[in-house]
Amino acid sequence: MRILLMSTSVGPFGSGIGGGVELTIYNLAQELMARSHQIQLVAPVGSSADTLALTTIPGEVHPFAQNESRSADIRVPARSVLNAMWQFAQTLQHSYDLILNFAYDWLPFYLTPFFDTPVAHFVSMGSLLDPIDDLIRQCAHRFPHRLGAYTQTQADTFGLGLPWQILSSGIDLNLYEYQPQAEPALAWVARIAPEKGLEDAAAAAAATGLELRILGKMQDESYWQWVQSQVPAAQLTYLGFHPTPVMQAHLGRCQGLLMTPKWIEAFGNVAIEALACGVPVISYARGAHRNHQTWQDRLFSGTRWH
Ligand code: UDP
Numbered sequence: 213m214r215i216l217l218m219s220t221s222v223g224p225f226g227s228g229i230g231g232g233v234e235l236t237i238y239n240l241a242q243e244l245m246a247r248s249h250q251i252q253l254v255a256p257v258g259s260s261a262d263t264l265a266l267t268t269i270p271g272e273v274h275p276f277a278q279n280e281s282r283s284a285d286i287r288v289p290a291r292s293v294l295n296a297m298w299q300f301a302q303t304l305q306h307s308y309d310l311i312l313n314f315a316y317d318w319l320p321f322y323l324t325p326f327f328d329t330p331v332a333h334f335v336s337m338g339s340l341l342d343p344i345d346d347l348i349r350q351c352a353h354r355f356p357h358r359l360g361a362y363t364q365t366q367a368d369t370f371g372l373g374l375p376w377q378i379l380s381s382g383i384d385l386n387l388y389e390y391q392p393q394a395e396p397a398l399a400w401v402a403r404i405a406p407e408k409g410l411e412d413a414a415a416a417a418a419a420t421g422l423e424l425r426i427l428g429k430m431q432d433e434s435y436w437q438w439v440q441s442q443v444p445a446a447q448l449t450y451l452g453f454h455p456t457p458v459m460q461a462h463l464g465r466c467q468g469l470l471m472t473p474k475w476i477e478a479f480g481n482v483a484i485e486a487l488a489c490g491v492p493v494i495s496y497a498r499g500a501h502r503n504h505q506t507w508q509d510r511l512f513s514g515t516r517w518h
Pocket of ligand 1: 479
């Protein structure tokens with residue numbers, strides 16, 4: 213098949229701003245190509261994608277859904293990159309057998325009935341915003357079997373009562389190395405943003421007396437400053453955002469990975485990446501795998517980031 217992959221509109225592909233969906237797109241594209249499908253990726257200007265055929269589109273990136281309140285109106289930047297990406301897809305649609313959307317944004321779901329070429333959606337978030345969820349619901353009713361999710365628990369957050377394609381996630385194990393000796397440190401790997409709950413991991417690290425090594429895109433500098441001020445006893449080492457080979461080498465040297473999400477994590481690729489390095493994962497039972505109250509309030513009962 214000839215498949216057009218439509219990337220997230222929150223940032224350039226390869227920058228890390230898009231989070232785990234960037235790795236999902238990359239791995240999926242590699243596997244589809246290995247199965248002889250023709251793949252073309254469409255992503256915002258500034259993107260880079262190694263060997264993937266890539267078309268970059270100019271325009272303004274979109275705000276993060278996780279920073280909006282559930283019933284808020286959808287905000288569209290004046291020169292929206294998402295609009296431009298979908299105009300491009302509309303123009304080229306007859307050259308493709310399938311258009312596969314990865315953006316949790318209203319436009320791709322709204323446009324689905326207006327395309328001749330089938331549009332399918334890999335939804336990489338849990339339910340977050342009512343206006344988008346409404347369009348996902350309409351899409352599901354009108355086009356059953358065109359919605360995919362990582363896990364059933366993630367799909368259930370939308371409460372559609374309709375079947376989803378459960379696609380799971382995957383990584384290329386060749387890129388990860390098992391390291392038998394660990395150093396006295398814990399790892400935390402995520403975008404540095406409030407919904408990832410770094411303050412809880414810092415508190416846990418402080419309680420153990422272990423260094424916390426932090427890897428991930430610096431999305432919110434003021435939040436990072438706040439975490440440091442809240443947990444002065446924690447030994448926090450920010451190592452930056454790195455390509456997978458470098459990231460996994462750091463991660464593999466740690467005794468464990470802490471995952472402390474404050475939101476319904478759609479999957480959390482870093483969990484399977486840590487396991488691929490032989491690093492145990494200590495996580496809240498929240499997100500794609502489970503969804504109930506956790507012990508976070510006991511661990512960190514101080515001020516909350518708002
Ligand atoms: N990541 C990376 N380099 C780093 C730190 C993180 O490539 O230095 C990647 C990691 O491989 C993972 C993504 O960032 O794919 C984080 O995705 P996750 O699904 O855990 O959370 P999200 O950001 O999507 O909420």
